[in-house]
Amino acid sequence: MNTNDRLFSSFTLPNGTELKNRLFMAPMTTCTGYYDGSVTSELVEYYRVRAGSIGTIIVxxxxxxxxxxxxxxxxxxxHDDKIPGLAKIADAIHGEGSRAILQIYHGGRMVDPKLIGGRTPVGPSAVAAPREGAATPVALTGEEVEGIIGKFGEAVRRAIQAGFDGVEIHGANTYLIQQFYSPNSNQRSDEWGGSRDNRAKFPLAVLDITHKMVRQYADDAFIIGYRFSPEELEVPGIRFDDTLYLLEKLAARGLDYLHFSLGAALRPSIVNTDDPTPLIDRYCALRSETLAQIPIMGVGGVVNASDACVAMDHGYDLIAVGRAAIAYPDWAERVRNGETLELFMDSTRREALNIPEPLWRFSLVEAMIRDMSMGESKFKPGVFVENVQDDANELVINVTLETDRIADIELAEGPDQNVEFVTSFEEIRTRILDANTPHVDAITGATSQSEAVKKAVSKAMVKSSKALAAEEGVDLNQDRRVDVVVVGSGGAGLAAAIQAHDEGASVLIVEKMPTIGGNTIKASAGMNAAETRFQRVKGIQDSKALFYQESLKGGGNKNNPELLHRFVENAPQAIEWLATRGIMLNDITTTGGMSIDRTHRPKDGSAVGGYLISGLVRNVNKRNIEVMLDTSVTDILFENGEVTGVRLTTEEGETIVVSTQSVIVATGGFSANSQMVVKYRPDLDGFVTTNHKGATGGGIALLERIGAGTVDMGEIQIHPTVEQTTSYLISESIRGGGAILVNQQGNRFFNEMETRDKVSAQIIALPEKYAYIVFDEHVRAKNKAADEYIAKGLVTSASSPKALAETLGMDYHAFLATLERYNGFVEKQHDDDFGRTTALRAPINEGPFHAIRIAPGVHHTMGGVTINTETCVLNKERQVIPGAFAAGEVVGGIHGGNRIGGNAVADIIIFGTLAGHQAAMRAKR
Incomplete structure (x- = not known):
């Protein structure tokens, strides 16, 4: 096995969590927090630039x-007020594709009174550390010991809520946890001291409460590590056999890794100085079979790949990199590329490498800091005045640009007396300035205003770039050239663009709407995949064969078998593709037509669409992939039997020709084109649609003009649960979470977890043509999307089932009987009335109780252009059209006569990434 395979191969922890490689950035003090211990923006950037190629960052x-x-x-x-700042660190690390673990500790008697306002530090006993000037601590009472353990638990909860992937319990470096185990610092005579077993109670209690918090607030993928110092110099003090004794007890309770705290990974004993044997060798020789199951991490003196390999030769499973990661933020990438590195300091390079000033002055920073050159200028500096419109107001916005960044955004004219308006403006302004891009998430509750501000900034950037090009003598009428043009910025288009870029292609995304996201941003349930790592972690037994059969059955056996096989086979890879780019879908539920929990969604249970688009846009921004908004593709240029380019029309009416070898069409379906819907399905005349207004089938028409064939155009899905006054889709994950459907009489009428076409037909068959989706507080708490429905005023809530029934005008006797009968089915896990076999999760009995009135709406067009399994567009004779690729809802054949909920998100990522790969390969050829 070569060096790169050893270091950069994936590694699975005992809890089933897969690390992308064996490399960690060690937790190193930066001294960069605010006076109150909160996080600074400088610290966030420090971690951001060091994440990415290294697998895991320990903060x-x-x-x-x-x-x-x-x-x-x-x-x-x-304190809870620390969570938002810590979340910024976790988000920054995740945004670069690494895992984030937070180390937690208490300094105990090692705390300098000057750092805590002159107060006296605390410890297990009133015994000062044997070091010059050390303060004598106050011994903790038994009640206070319990309180400290509780505070460790609260810290774990906060780490989970801040979005970290795990915690490392700091039981080393003579801090409080180690102090309790040490016979030098712990001279208590109560249950927390005396014997070795009693001294071990504190670290074990900290681990126990950590597990408790993880069970309550996190999922099974959450990582628990423990750092330890193997020996103490003090007499009496911890010796190596003491450490092994404690580690065996910790391992029995469950850990995902152990972290040796050593100045050098191969350091021998500091007590028995006559023995040159590295402590790691002694550890491997003496540990039990149980302890041998816990991966061990080494740290100290790792600068080059050879250092890491030698450490692994001695038994380390994981490698933590310290000072080298300060000197080289891209250390892992350099090592992968075979560079040989040295540690020394260049006094002129602090800012370039994002080393905070306090860390720069720290004595252990002895590394070279390499220059990070600034990118080329992109803008002509100046203030650009833009007029835009939101839902209610004409806005005049001044956008100040410098050569390489957005410097300021000012509201020149608007409803400046409206506090709510100004507040949301400031928030979207901050998001854009912080990210240095207009492609950021809109403010919840102020979407129209947010999009107006983003559009103003985009327009200013275009004007400035054109002004700079003209100033530099660039002919703006000259045709542009890129390797790949992606048409559409929904999930399929963004995934395709990212994949093509990552394979070396130059990419342009063209979007006719003023915002990124397409129809994907409205997706709610999740992403289906079978045999995934996240299923295995949760103990879910699934198979690709079953996934195939249920998708085929759900599609009425009309699915294209070859496309469906490719879809099912590539689904778990697509989940991992997202995960490696910081988009984790590690909570799992189910949708109608599925017999197994295989619908992957964000761990907080929120709707998948907004989360997915945010993550994909973050990746697009990171790669500086160009996006042209408010720009339509009027023609795909076609010469000598192959694609040669596209003709674009901007919002200002300007025509631009872009030469390219590959065009990926990812423009979505045609559900929002009522005329086109009725052409193929006259029976759907008058139905509302859940789709965004850009879903008009334009991509199908573009491809038909160059000879593309189509399939299944009459296969149009209606979704059963749509709020009719807003056309807002109520996620299938609500039913998958345990909700039921009742009619106006308060009775269930069908299996809620049947396929969408069948449930829709049953609702349409009701005399009233509508139904209610009913759920309780338990379902709401597990499905964040429900909070959005409540905030939008779509939900009727009441404290009791009787009150809810009366508010809805239904017979409460019938409704109460329905709930009682359904809850009985949940208890015995069998639905005697309608044969529901999935999502019988919990009885509906926890108030408040909620209901949403729903009816079917046009949701998905299964028909579209024909492609092969490589996403190449086929003509009417089923021959490949060279240079034309398609992915997402613009394509027909995959879903047959009915799409299973959760299969569309899988479709766009699977075939989007495949299209990106194929287009990039064509560009290379």
Whole structure:
């Protein structure tokens, strides 16, 4: 096995979580927090630039109590108000594709009184550390010990809520946890001291409460690590056999890794100085079979790949990189490329490498800091005045641009007396300035205003870029050239663009709407895939064969078998493709037509669409992929039997020709084109649609003009649960979470988890033509999308079932009987009335109780252009049209006569990434 295979191969932890490689950035003190222990923007950037190619970042230790900070500028996790700042660090690391683990600690007697306002530090006993100037701590009472354990638990909860992938319990470096185990610092005579077993109770209690918090607030993928120092110099003090004794007890309770705290990975004993044997060798020789199941991490002296390999030769499973990761933010990438590195410091390079000033002055920073050159200028500096319109107001916005960034956004004219308006404007302004791009998430509740501001910035950037090009003598009428043009910016288009870019292609995304996201942003349920890592972690037994059969059955056996096989086979890879780009779908539910939980969604249970688009846009921004909004593709240029380019029309009416070898059409379906819908399905005249207004079938028409064939155009899906006054889709995950459907009489009338076509038909057959989706507080708490429906005023709520029935005008006796009967089915896990076999999760009995009035609406067009399994568009004779690729709802054949909920999101990622790959390969040829 070569060096790169050893270091960069994936690694699975005991809990089933897969790490993309064996490399960690060690937790190193930066001293960069605010005075109160909160996070600075400088610290966020420090971690952001070091994430990416290294698999996992362990963020520096956070104090769990305000008496526990052991150094100036420490960051804390002692209060809920620290969560947002810590979340920025986690998000920054995830945004670059690495996992984020947070180290938590209490300094105990090692705390300098100056750091805690002159107060006296605490410890297991009133015994000062045997170091010059050390303060004598106050011994913790038994009640206070219990309180400290509780604070460790609260810290774990906060780490989970901040979005970290795990915590590392800091039981090393003579801090409080180690102090309790040490016979030097712990001279208590109660249950927390004396014997070795009693001294071990504190670290074990911290681990126990960590597990408790993880069970309550996280999922099974959450990582728990423990850092330890193997020996103490003090007499009496911890010796190596003491450490093995404690580690065996910790391992029995469950850990995902152990972290040796050593100055050098191969350091021998500091007590028995006559023995040159590295402690890791002694550890591997003496550990039990149980302890051998816990991966061990080494740290200290790892600068080059050879250092890491030698450490692994001695038994380390994982490698933590310290000072080298400070000196080289892209250390892992350099090592992968075979570079040999040295550690020394260049005093002129601090800012370029995002090393905070306090860390720069820290004595252990002895590394070279390499220059990170600024990118070329993109804009002509100046203030650009843009007039835009939101739903209610004409806005005049001044956009200030510098050569390489958006410097300011000012509201020149607008309803500046409206506090709510101004507040949301400031929020979207901050998001754009922080990200240095208009492609950011809109403000919830102020979508129209947000999109107007984003459009103003986009227009200013286009004008400025054109002005710069003219100033530099660039002929703006000259045809542009890129390797790949992606038409459409929904999930399929964004995935295709990212994949093509990552394979070396130059990419342009063209979007006719003023915003990114397409119809994907409205997706709610999740993404289906079988045999995934996340299913295995949760103990879900699934198979691709079953997934294929249920999708085929759901599609009425009309699916294209070859496309469906490719879809099912590539689905787990698509889940991993997203995960490696910081888009984790690790909570799992089910949808109608599925017999197994295989619908992957964000871990907080929120709607998948907004989360997915945010993550994909973050990746597009990171790669500086150009996006042209408000721009239509009027023609795909076709010469000598192959695609040669596209003709574009901008919002201002300007025509632009872009030469390219590959065009990926990912423009979605035609559900919002009522005329086209009725052409193929006259029976759907008058139905509302859940789709965004851009879903008009334009991509199908573009491809038909160059000879593309179509299939299944009459196969149009209606979704059963659509709020009719807003056309808002109520996610299938609500029913998948345990909700039921009742009619106006308060009775269930069908299996809620049947396929969408069958459920829709049953609702249409009701005399009233509508139904209610009914759920309780338990379902709401597990499905974040429900909070959105409540906020939008779509939900009727009441404290009791009787009150809810009366509010809805139904017979409450019948409704109460319905709930009682359904809850009985849940208890015995069998639906005697309608044969429901999935999502019988919990009885509906926890108030408040909720209902949404729904009826079917046009949701998905299964028909579209024909493609082969490589996403190449086929003509009417089923021959490949060279250079034309398609993915997403613009394509027909995959879903047959009915699409299973959760299969569309899988479709766009599977075939979007495949199209990106094929287009990039064609560009290389």
């Amino acid at each position: 520096e230790c956070c104090f769990i109590d305000d008496l526990g900070l052991a150094f100036p500028g420490a960051i804390g996790i002692d």
